[in-house]
Amino acid sequence: xxxxxxxxxxxxxxxTFKEGIENFRRNGWLTFATVSILTFSLFIVxxxxxxxxxxxxxxxxxxxxxxxSVSFNPDVTEERILEIKNELSKYxxxxxxxxxxxxxxxxxxxxxxxxxDPVIAQAIQxxxxxxxxxxxxxKAVRPEDYPLIVSQIENSTFQNxxxxxxxxxxxxxxxxxxxxxxxxxKAGLILGAIFIFVSILITFNTIRITIYSHRQEFEIMxxxxxxxxxVRMPFVFEGALYGLVAAVLTLGFLFGMAYYFAPFTTxxxxxxNVLNLFLGSFWPIFGALILLGIxxxxxxxxxxxxxxxxx
Amino acid sequence: xxAIQPIIRFENVAxxxxxxxxxxxxVNLSIQPGEFIxxxxxxxxxxxxxxxxxxxxxxxTEGEIYFSGRPLSHISRKHLPFFRRNIGTVFQDFKLLPExxxxxxxxxxxxxxxxxxxxxxxxxxxxxxxxxxxxxxHQFPRQLSGGEQQRVxxxxxxxxxxxxxIADEPTGNLDPVSANEIIQLLLQINSFGxxxxxxTHNKGIVDKLDKRVIxxxxxxxxHDQNKGKYMLQ
Numbered sequence: 001x002x003x004x005x006x007x008x009x010x011x012x013x014x015x016t017f018k019e020g021i022e023n024f025r026r027n028g029w030l031t032f033a034t035v036s037i038l039t040f041s042l043f044i045v046x047x048x049x050x051x052x053x054x055x056x057x058x059x060x061x062x063x064x065x066x067x068x069s070v071s072f073n074p075d076v077t078e079e080r081i082l083e084i085k086n087e088l089s090k091y092x093x094x095x096x097x098x099x100x101x102x103x104x105x106x107x108x109x110x111x112x113x114x115x116x117d118p119v120i121a122q123a124i125q126x127x128x129x130x131x132x133x134x135x136x137x138x139k140a141v142r143p144e145d146y147p148l149i150v151s152q153i154e155n156s157t158f159q160n161x162x163x164x165x166x167x168x169x170x171x172x173x174x175x176x177x178x179x180x181x182x183x184x185x186k187a188g189l190i191l192g193a194i195f196i197f198v199s200i201l202i203t204f205n206t207i208r209i210t211i212y213s214h215r216q217e218f219e220i221m222x223x224x225x226x227x228x229x230x231v232r233m234p235f236v237f238e239g240a241l242y243g244l245v246a247a248v249l250t251l252g253f254l255f256g257m258a259y260y261f262a263p264f265t266t267x268x269x270x271x272x273n274v275l276n277l278f279l280g281s282f283w284p285i286f287g288a289l290i291l292l293g294i295x296x297x298x299x300x301x302x303x304x305x306x307x308x309x310x311x
Numbered sequence: 312x313x314a315i316q317p318i319i320r321f322e323n324v325a326x327x328x329x330x331x332x333x334x335x336x337x338v339n340l341s342i343q344p345g346e347f348i349x350x351x352x353x354x355x356x357x358x359x360x361x362x363x364x365x366x367x368x369x370x371x372t373e374g375e376i377y378f379s380g381r382p383l384s385h386i387s388r389k390h391l392p393f394f395r396r397n398i399g400t401v402f403q404d405f406k407l408l409p410e411x412x413x414x415x416x417x418x419x420x421x422x423x424x425x426x427x428x429x430x431x432x433x434x435x436x437x438x439x440x441x442x443x444x445x446x447x448x449h450q451f452p453r454q455l456s457g458g459e460q461q462r463v464x465x466x467x468x469x470x471x472x473x474x475x476x477i478a479d480e481p482t483g484n485l486d487p488v489s490a491n492e493i494i495q496l497l498l499q500i501n502s503f504g505x506x507x508x509x510x511t512h513n514k515g516i517v518d519k520l521d522k523r524v525i526x527x528x529x530x531x532x533x534h535d536q537n538k539g540k541y542m543l544q
Contacts, residue, residue: 007427008424008426009425011425011426011427012422012423012425015422216406217408219406220406220407220408220419221423222392223366223400223406224395224396224419224467224471225392225393225395225396225423225471226392226423227389227392227423228388228389228392230392230423
């Protein structure tokens with residue numbers, strides 16, 4: 001008997017679902033308009049999220065590459081520098097690594113980075129001695145600790161041994177990226193909210209029109225003993241369908257977008273590029289979009305049903 | 312004689328619409344199972360409202376209506392659809408779904424009840440056969456005559472095997488021959504034990520029926536006669 005009841009319920013649900021599909025199909029260009037605006041809204045929301053995600057990943061990636069380089073005066077001996085290195089290495093809470101770069105090593109790297117340009121090599125030879133300084137390359141545990149580490153070093157017992165500390169250069173790039181990240185996030189949120197609001201209104205209106213075109217049927221449904229839920233369910237399914245189709249379309253557009261922008265972001269992300277980032281989190285994005293799309297559709301139809309379908 | 316529980320009972324029922332329009336007043340009425348009752352009266356006398364009160368499309372402003380001894384005011388909105396399956400309704404304008412065939416229109420009443428497709432395929436042709444539409448089963452309402460459409464509507468009303476059939480001017484849009492066929496069908500249904508309530512203007516039909524007649528005038532029961540005739544006040 002219980003399984004009988006469950007069977008009946010499933011059957012009724014299936015029938016109302018078919019009815020919902022029928023509404024979706026019959027609405028023609030109204031369906032097109034509704035799906036379009038829903039897709040557009042979902043696209044705006046997910047795009048701003050994706051841009052936000054990408055910029056914060058780029059930031060993080062850059063932060064990982066960032067270090068502070070402390071250069072020592074030429075008269076400071078290697079023993080002294082290594083002593084300082086040992087001293088700094090004790091601060092394991094703040095500092096991940098301290099690497100010693102000798103003058104020879106620095107020159108070697110410099111020449112390699114300049115592409116072994118013979119002009120540069122000759123210029124250095126003319127100076128007669130290695131113009132570069134020995135340095136310690138320090139990596140912090142947390143990027144935000146750099147200013148603190150820098151100021152600690154500036155005020156340390158070995159402050160007189162230091163020629164210069166280069167950190168300020170990176171700071172500006174950071175601040176700019178951080179600003180972009182925050183602006184994009186804010187703009188996306190506001191724009192997304194506006195579009196979501198508009199798409200709820202439009203979906204609501206579409207369902208309202210469907211309800212209106214079916215208005216004579218409700219009386220008949222009631223007379224033959226259709227329950228309220230049976231009368232309402234098709235419209236809920238109709239709304240859900242708009243959202244579902246919009247979510248799938250959005251996913252397609254996002255893929256296209258990521259595919260197009262992949263070459264421009266190569267190397268900037270730990271994942272390689274945006275396409276890899278997109279494909280790497282495809283299922284979470286897919287799930288979130290479908291969920292958001294369906295919720296938008298269902299909320300819109302729920303409002304329409306509440307206002308226009310008095311059973 | 313042992314008292315049989317009336318299937319429908321009105322107890323001091325009044326219905327007032329907003330704007331202080333009184334449509335029914337002081338209605339006391341008892342209908343036994345298996346009766347065939349004609350409800351007559353001028354347009355606007357309150358016939359339709361009386362019927363609507365029975366299938367709970369309207370609620371009385373005063374008094375109480377009992378269905379099989381159960382007060383209708385105690386039925387929750389949620390259970391109303393289930394209650395309505397006890398009552399089959401037929402109207403002057405047929406109220407068929409235009410985009411569904413005769414078969415689908417009748418099937419619809421079973422679909423909403425969650426009945427299986429196998430059941431539907433078995434029961435719908437049977438009932439359409441009873442009302443004489445076996446051959447036109449897959450035609451759309453627009454392809455059927457008025458009388459045929461009304462028979463589809465009657466088939467739909469019967470599909471739940473209701474205890475009561477309420478027919479509000481079922482012959483109002485029909486030619487005399489079709490009208491007579493519908494009345495014959497109602498009589499046939501009644502002979503199987505279903506209570507039939509027929510609201511009509513048609514004097515010829517009422518007089519020929521020779522059954523109980525209730526005359527409503529200005530919202531009150533004016534006459535209530537067994538084996539009555541249609542008479543205007």
